[in-house]
Amino acid sequence: MAIVAPGTSGSAAPHPAAVGLKDRWNILLDMPLGEFRSPNAAACAAEDQRSVGTSFFALLVDPKQPIRGAALNLIRMARHPNVLTPVDYGPVDWPPAQRRCLAIIYERPAGGRLAPAADQAIPPWPEQDIADRVVIGLLSGLRALSIENLTHRGIRPNNIFFRDSGRRQAALGDCIAALPAAHQPPAYEPIESAMAMPGARGNGTAADDLYALGVLCLHLSQGTPPGHGIAAEALLEDKIRRGSFNALAGSARLGPALMELLRGLLIDEPGERWTFQDVDLWLQGRRLTPKVTSPAPRAPRPFEIAGEDCFTARTLGRCLARAGEQGVHAVRGHPFQVWLQRSLGDKSITEGVGLALADGEDPATSNAAQDARLVARVVIALDPAAPIRYRGCAVAIDGLGAAFGAAMLAGGDIKPLAEILRARLPQFWCFRQPASRPEFQALLREYDRLRRVLDDLRTGYGAERVAYEMNPGLPCLSPLVAERYIQAIGDLLPALELAAADGQIQAHPVDRHVAAFIANRSKYVDEAAMVAIGSADPTERLLGTLHLLAHLQQERGPPAVPALAQLLGRHAQLLIDRFRNRRTRERLENELAGVLAEASLPLLLQFLDNAQEKHIDALLFSKARNDFGLAARAIDRCEEERAYLPDEAAQTASAIAAGLSMMIGVVAVMASILALGSF
Amino acid sequence: MARPALPAKRPASAGAKSSAAAKQGKTRAGRRRGGGGDTLMLAVSGGAVLFLGIMALPVCILLLAGMAPTIVAYIVDQTPRRTLTLTVGPLNLTGTAPYCLQLWFGADTLHALGAYLTDVYIWLVMYLAAAIGWLLHLGMPLIVRLILEQSIERRKNKLLQIQKRLRAEWGDGVDGTGDTARRES
Numbered sequence: 001m002a003i004v005a006p007g008t009s010g011s012a013a014p015h016p017a018a019v020g021l022k023d024r025w026n027i028l029l030d031m032p033l034g035e036f037r038s039p040n041a042a043a044c045a046a047e048d049q050r051s052v053g054t055s056f057f058a059l060l061v062d063p064k065q066p067i068r069g070a071a072l073n074l075i076r077m078a079r080h081p082n083v084l085t086p087v088d089y090g091p092v093d094w095p096p097a098q099r100r101c102l103a104i105i106y107e108r109p110a111g112g113r114l115a116p117a118a119d120q121a122i123p124p125w126p127e128q129d130i131a132d133r134v135v136i137g138l139l140s141g142l143r144a145l146s147i148e149n150l151t152h153r154g155i156r157p158n159n160i161f162f163r164d165s166g167r168r169q170a171a172l173g174d175c176i177a178a179l180p181a182a183h184q185p186p187a188y189e190p191i192e193s194a195m196a197m198p199g200a201r202g203n204g205t206a207a208d209d210l211y212a213l214g215v216l217c218l219h220l221s222q223g224t225p226p227g228h229g230i231a232a233e234a235l236l237e238d239k240i241r242r243g244s245f246n247a248l249a250g251s252a253r254l255g256p257a258l259m260e261l262l263r264g265l266l267i268d269e270p271g272e273r274w275t276f277q278d279v280d281l282w283l284q285g286r287r288l289t290p291k292v293t294s295p296a297p298r299a300p301r302p303f304e305i306a307g308e309d310c311f312t313a314r315t316l317g318r319c320l321a322r323a324g325e326q327g328v329h330a331v332r333g334h335p336f337q338v339w340l341q342r343s344l345g346d347k348s349i350t351e352g353v354g355l356a357l358a359d360g361e362d363p364a365t366s367n368a369a370q371d372a373r374l375v376a377r378v379v380i381a382l383d384p385a386a387p388i389r390y391r392g393c394a395v396a397i398d399g400l401g402a403a404f405g406a407a408m409l410a411g412g413d414i415k416p417l418a419e420i421l422r423a424r425l426p427q428f429w430c431f432r433q434p435a436s437r438p439e440f441q442a443l444l445r446e447y448d449r450l451r452r453v454l455d456d457l458r459t460g461y462g463a464e465r466v467a468y469e470m471n472p473g474l475p476c477l478s479p480l481v482a483e484r485y486i487q488a489i490g491d492l493l494p495a496l497e498l499a500a501a502d503g504q505i506q507a508h509p510v511d512r513h514v515a516a517f518i519a520n521r522s523k524y525v526d527e528a529a530m531v532a533i534g535s536a537d538p539t540e541r542l543l544g545t546l547h548l549l550a551h552l553q554q555e556r557g558p559p560a561v562p563a564l565a566q567l568l569g570r571h572a573q574l575l576i577d578r579f580r581n582r583r584t585r586e587r588l589e590n591e592l593a594g595v596l597a598e599a600s601l602p603l604l605l606q607f608l609d610n611a612q613e614k615h616i617d618a619l620l621f622s623k624a625r626n627d628f629g630l631a632a633r634a635i636d637r638c639e640e641e642r643a644y645l646p647d648e649a650a651q652t653a654s655a656i657a658a659g660l661s662m663m664i665g666v667v668a669v670m671a672s673i674l675a676l677g678s679f
Numbered sequence: 680m681a682r683p684a685l686p687a688k689r690p691a692s693a694g695a696k697s698s699a700a701a702k703q704g705k706t707r708a709g710r711r712r713g714g715g716g717d718t719l720m721l722a723v724s725g726g727a728v729l730f731l732g733i734m735a736l737p738v739c740i741l742l743l744a745g746m747a748p749t750i751v752a753y754i755v756d757q758t759p760r761r762t763l764t765l766t767v768g769p770l771n772l773t774g775t776a777p778y779c780l781q782l783w784f785g786a787d788t789l790h791a792l793g794a795y796l797t798d799v800y801i802w803l804v805m806y807l808a809a810a811i812g813w814l815l816h817l818g819m820p821l822i823v824r825l826i827l828e829q830s831i832e833r834r835k836n837k838l839l840q841i842q843k844r845l846r847a848e849w850g851d852g853v854d855g856t857g858d859t860a861r862r863e864s
Binding site for chain 2: 638657
């Protein structure tokens with residue numbers, strides 16, 4: 001859903017004139033500010049209820065577009081006059097789309113944008129004005145971000161603002177409402193970054209920002225956008241072939257000072273590119289000679305693939321990446337090895353390709369996936385600086401997470417990105433870098449961990465969990481709460497409560513997304529509850545859900561969730577039936593309504609899953625079972641006795657009869673003798 | 680409810696056969712063991728009868744005539760404990776002894792014996808007493824069996840009541856076979 005300005009909404013329903021944010025801000029929906037909108041966000045005027053005098057505007061970010069969540073708080077902390085830093089932010093209701101979205105409040109820059117569009121021609125600026133009004137300010141802003149280990153990755157004419165109405169103090173525009181470099185024109189990105197997909201360029205380094213600053217200076221000095229009218233791919237090819245400076249400024253008329261700056265900033269080798277200190281020295285008037293970078297090794301004869309002649313490893317890598325798994329026959333062939341060793345003659349590349357081919361097959365995957373993996377590894381070995389390219393995806397080493405989140409958010413295909421993780425391509429990319437950087441170790445560990453999480457199919461893990469792990473600002477994407485734009489774990493339960501109250505949740509309130517979101521954002525994760533939620537047994541699943549949500553309510557509130565309690569209470573019979581004792585079950589059934597009225601999930605959990613009560617029930621049941629068994633055995637003995645009864649009865653009866661007879665006989669004889677004696 | 684499996688019973692025919700064989704064996708053994716005793720008893724009885732015949736012939740004849748059912752019982756009784764003889768004998772003696780005593784203490788002559796032997800009433804009393812002994816021997820097992828069966832039935836009913844109460848209290852699972860059915864339901 002592309003976000004629309006309130007005035008352009010097609011909905012006939014009346015919308016409120018303003019929405020509130022954190023009891024402080026009023027975002028005036030009836031005052032859209034087109035001059036401040038960004039590609040992913042509409043802009044509206046905002047009022048601060050606590051103070052007057054300063055003008056603010058709010059960017060209302062399209063909830064279907066990913067943001068730089070990890071950088072949001074850091075940039076907010078790094079307040080600087082030359083950076084448009086968020087004053088506040090949070091989710092707000094967005095009536096035109098009938099859902100919630102993220103609002104970011106900024107102080108309104110009085111001088112407006114530098115240019116209305118990045119690809120629009122502007123009147124050329126004098127070199128001195130470029131240095132004084134743009135370079136000084138932006139350099140200061142970039143340096144401030146660099147101190148916080150942040151990059152801007154959005155330097156383009158329509159994202160540069162002037163703080164003052166005289167348009168003398170330039171400030172970097174918003175860099176939160178979109179992924180890094182996602183909306184940069186092709187000319188503004190270094191070669192490696194431009195090779196990556198727009199949403200997968202990663203945070204990059206300060207060198208990338210300085211490159212964009214150089215292109216901006218070129219744009220201002222010439223008036224026409226660099227590379228204007230040239231297709232992105234053709235411009236990239238030209239940059240690769242001739243170098244960025246020649247491709248962008250080869251035919252431009254530049255003063256010697258500005259040319260020196262541009263030569264320094266447009267060096268394609270990031271390590272050789274000018275740094276903040278170099279630009280500072282240039283601003284102070286010291287003239288530096290940019291280092292001349294040696295061109296990439298060029299083979300005397302080409303290697304032909306898919307009808308294209310490739311003379312360098314980079315062009316061959318690009319051709320192979322375009323060919324995908326079809327290129328596997330070429331890389332496995334003998335001519336390829338011969339060309340690498342005899343024509344290209346770069347030992348590092350030859351060694352890398354050897355490694356890529358040696359460990360490139362993973363028996364756990366299909367043939368096509370194996371081929372794609374092998375080609376991707378060879379492409380990395382041929383051009384280690386380029387992004388990871390796999391099955392049509394091109395992602396920077398630090399852009400995989402953003403691409404994953406964006407694909408998940410848009411409901412797109414995450415399979416190639418997941419396969420990149422499974423194929424351990426990021427790890428291979430790190431290994432093939434000529435110079436090891438400290439962050440590579442952390443990246444290696446992180447990607448290994450994420451691969452394990454991805455392969456874990458339990459609820460709370462898998463692709464959903466990876467998306468949340470790699471994107472700290474990603475809202476919960478569960479269909480149950482997606483419209484409420486839940487970024488913080490504390491907002492999840494109230495959102496689920498509202499969804500339950502609205503009747504949107506019919507059965508279980510915890511799906512794979514909710515579970516993964518809780519697992520990622522909550523400090524404490526009950527693994528047993530996660531396992532139970534994924535169980536096919538409805539009782540186990542209900543119990544896991546209750547455990548997870550009860551813990552969430554206990555930790556984060558709110559104090560009462562009547563709709564959720566009723567929802568889970570409807571299935572409580574499953575848990576009551578776990579008790580064996582009839583009277584216990586009857587008691588629980590009778591008391592359930594009272595517990596549900598409390599609207600407390602921890603209380604409900606304690607009521608339905610009381611450990612002591614379960615223990616007593618189990619003990620008594622065991623005793624009853626034992627008694628039943630004893631009775632059954634006694635009944636069996638009765639039956640056995642009945643079988644032997646005739647014999648037993650005959651023996652006993654004979655003895656009784658004989659005894660009785662003898663007794664009568666003795667008495668009778670004695671009586672006879674006595675009777676005769678009396679005569 | 681299915682009750683736990685009963686202990687395997689012996690096959691009825693095999694049980695009967697083995698029981699009969701055991702009984703026969705016991706009888707033979709009893710005879711062998713009691714063979715000496717029987718002979719001694721027969722010798723003593725014979726001696727007593729001979730002595731009685733010499734001392735009081737009419738009493739002896741009356742006694743032999745009156746105790747004829749007991750003699751028959753002794754002959755037909757094959758049980759080791761001779762329970763039929765022990766049942767019929769005392770009651771037979773009950774019917775015979777008064778007349779023998781009358782003869783002993785009265786006119787102990789053959790003439791008087793003739794009067795006794797021709798009196799149907801005396802024969803009736805002596806043999807009726809023996810018949811009561813026979814009836815007691817035949818009827819007592821039925822009575823005892825009835826009483827024992829009632830006792831077993833009462834005990835079984837009490838146990839079934841206990842099981843019914845347990846099942847009502849704890850459900851079908853209490854018999855150890857209902858768990859699966861309960862889970863499936």
